[in-house]
Amino acid sequence: MGLNPIGYKPWDGKRTEHGRRFLVVAESILRHKLKTKWFLALLIIGTFLVHVMPLFIYSMMPHRELEAEVMRDYLGNGMYFIFEVILVALVCSDLISEDMRSNSFILYVSRAMGVKGYLLGKWTGAMVTIGLFTLLPPLAVAVAVTATQSGSDYLGSLKVIGQTLIAGVWSAAMLVPVGLAVSSLTAKKTYASVGTFMFFFGLMLVSGIFSGLSPDWNMISPPEVLYQSHTVLYGLELSDDVNRFLLGAMAFLLTVPPMALVYYRIMRKEAGK
Amino acid sequence: MSNVVEARFLSKWYGEVIGLNNFSIDVPKGITGIVGPNGAGKSTFFKLLTGNIKTNVGHLRVLGEEPWRNPGLLAKIGFCPDYDFLPPDLKGREYLRFVAGLHGMDANRTATRVDEVLGIVSMVKDADRSMGGYSKGMRQRIKIAGALLHEPQLLLLDEPLTGTDPLIRKEIIDLVKDLNKVHGHDVIVSSHVLHEIERMTHQVALIYKGRSVASGDISEIRQLMSDHPHNIVLEGRGLVPLAQLLLSKPYTSSIELRPDRLGMFVRVDRPEEFFNYLPDLVAEAGCELERVESLDDDLESVFRYLVG
Numbered sequence A: 001m002g003l004n005p006i007g008y009k010p011w012d013g014k015r016t017e018h019g020r021r022f023l024v025v026a027e028s029i030l031r032h033k034l035k036t037k038w039f040l041a042l043l044i045i046g047t048f049l050v051h052v053m054p055l056f057i058y059s060m061m062p063h064r065e066l067e068a069e070v071m072r073d074y075l076g077n078g079m080y081f082i083f084e085v086i087l088v089a090l091v092c093s094d095l096i097s098e099d100m101r102s103n104s105f106i107l108y109v110s111r112a113m114g115v116k117g118y119l120l121g122k123w124t125g126a127m128v129t130i131g132l133f134t135l136l137p138p139l140a141v142a143v144a145v146t147a148t149q150s151g152s153d154y155l156g157s158l159k160v161i162g163q164t165l166i167a168g169v170w171s172a173a174m175l176v177p178v179g180l181a182v183s184s185l186t187a188k189k190t191y192a193s194v195g196t197f198m199f200f201f202g203l204m205l206v207s208g209i210f211s212g213l214s215p216d217w218n219m220i221s222p223p224e225v226l227y228q229s230h231t232v233l234y235g236l237e238l239s240d241d242v243n244r245f246l247l248g249a250m251a252f253l254l255t256v257p258p259m260a261l262v263y264y265r266i267m268r269k270e271a272g273k
Numbered sequence B: 001m002s003n004v005v006e007a008r009f010l011s012k013w014y015g016e017v018i019g020l021n022n023f024s025i026d027v028p029k030g031i032t033g034i035v036g037p038n039g040a041g042k043s044t045f046f047k048l049l050t051g052n053i054k055t056n057v058g059h060l061r062v063l064g065e066e067p068w069r070n071p072g073l074l075a076k077i078g079f080c081p082d083y084d085f086l087p088p089d090l091k092g093r094e095y096l097r098f099v100a101g102l103h104g105m106d107a108n109r110t111a112t113r114v115d116e117v118l119g120i121v122s123m124v125k126d127a128d129r130s131m132g133g134y135s136k137g138m139r140q141r142i143k144i145a146g147a148l149l150h151e152p153q154l155l156l157l158d159e160p161l162t163g164t165d166p167l168i169r170k171e172i173i174d175l176v177k178d179l180n181k182v183h184g185h186d187v188i189v190s191s192h193v194l195h196e197i198e199r200m201t202h203q204v205a206l207i208y209k210g211r212s213v214a215s216g217d218i219s220e221i222r223q224l225m226s227d228h229p230h231n232i233v234l235e236g237r238g239l240v241p242l243a244q245l246l247l248s249k250p251y252t253s254s255i256e257l258r259p260d261r262l263g264m265f266v267r268v269d270r271p272e273e274f275f276n277y278l279p280d281l282v283a284e285a286g287c288e289l290e291r292v293e294s295l296d297d298d299l300e301s302v303f304r305y306l307v308g
Helices: A022-034 A037-060 A068-075 A078-102 A105-109 A115-134 A136-147 A154-184 A189-210 A215-220 A222-233 A244-269 B042-049 B071-075 B092-102 B107-120 B136-148 B166-181 B194-198 B218-227 B239-247 B271-285 B299-306
Strands: B003-014 B017-028 B031-035 B057-062 B077-080 B154-157 B186-191 B203-208 B211-217 B230-237 B252-257 B263-268 B288-294
Touching: A022 A037, A022 A115, A022 B092, A037 A068, A037 A078, A037 A115, A037 A136, A068 A136, A068 A154, A068 A222, A078 A115, A078 A154, A078 A189, A078 A222, A078 A244, A105 A115, A105 B092, A115 A136, A115 A154, A115 A244, A136 A154, A154 A189, A154 A222, A154 A244, A189 A215, A189 A222, A215 A222, A215 A244, A222 A244, B003 B042, B003 B186, B017 B042, B017 B203, B031 B166, B031 B194, B042 B057, B042 B077, B042 B186, B071 B077, B077 B136, B092 B107, B092 B136, B107 B136, B107 B166, B136 B154, B136 B166, B166 B186, B186 B194, B194 B203, B194 B218, B203 B218, B211 B218, B230 B239, B230 B271, B239 B252, B239 B263, B239 B271, B263 B271, B271 B288
Parallel strands: B017 B211, B031 B186, B031 B203, B077 B154, B154 B186
Antiparallel strands: B003 B017, B003 B057, B203 B211, B230 B263, B230 B288, B252 B263
């Protein structure tokens, strides 16, 4: 009498499914990056230099409809690629390396989020963040050009807008895995960001040196892979000197093996041994 | 279910390094202390309990379930690791909301629960500060808050007192006791310092070199510490008569006098008796003691004694 029995009361609220919890990680990355001054500064400068000019030029120039070639060339701009690489290098630099440094994988894996969920969350967070540069502004350009077109083929323009959406997602998807992979190789985010930038720069350099021997060497240059893959995504014809097999192989090599490497590194480092 | 954890003949190795070796233990409800020196296998045991790693051999049940590849079980377990993993730029409250999201807790209930948990760990005042500015004690508290946020039945606290000053240590010890007494959580807490665990619980398990060497009530462990032979160093003046007196006592195994006669090593079978009678013997021998120290009055010595 007078004493309250001790009663453990389990959480009886609703829980989201395990499979959707990666979104919490992704949202946290986006929130964190949007609070970071350098990221916002870079995003604003990059958007102004890369996207604002085309927005005005393409909208104000007389045009009948939104053309795939115009959008492909706009996304094949060297500045677009450089800013994207810098953003990927900086955004991805701390995503895995910080967890490596502080052993905070346990924060995720001890809370019903496996390594795959963790990786999916990190990848999605990086994709959404990079998408603020590679996807949203190109879509805005495409919509503005469509809105100011003089012709009546809105369906055709809508198709190009859809292709732009895919191209914008692909632009991020092609570079983010390397950024994550380099981040998983070190516990220092500075090394990770420099490493990611140097990886892409190194490939461009090697491609530039050897492309005189054979045009196939062009295909190891990431901006060239991005440009040619955009050509495919916009449904345009690849020129004859583009080796289709090498293009496919490079697209694969830049995306799948880096993610496999991150998975392997995390499994080795923390979980599932 | 009377035991929260049942482990039978667990072995876990990493290449050529053995983490746990034929490890068996039953952990009852309440607070249980896992005590062992650094590298004994405590963290490996916790990783097995949370299903982060898989046993190579053996059988493990946590709250009646197999932990490996059982994410549903993690809803019933709260784990607070020994190392510092808190993102420095997040505020305490933000961190707890993030953790709640990882547990899939719905947003409406999360805010209330976060406030509740902040109250339990006495962190309400500092919840809206960046964690980078937290003291060690605050960091431990917020880690514990993160572990109990989702109302787990079982809390695993890996070395929660490491690196804390005596005042914070007392606060955390009181908190751990409250988590069981007031909030009804079963707690497994590890430490490499026996007396710290002793202040939280009387139910302990000793782990050494990956093996469970003893488990039960702490008074029995204390008895073991008293019963096992001790090497004691004595320093002072006029030690020879004292050595002669000690040699006549049944609890003395051997004596080794230093050549300068200003110190000696005494090996005793029953240290408690030795320490009880020492003042009388010193008075009888007329010597002056400057230092008396047992070289074996620590947990490491008990472990060595227990495993032979």
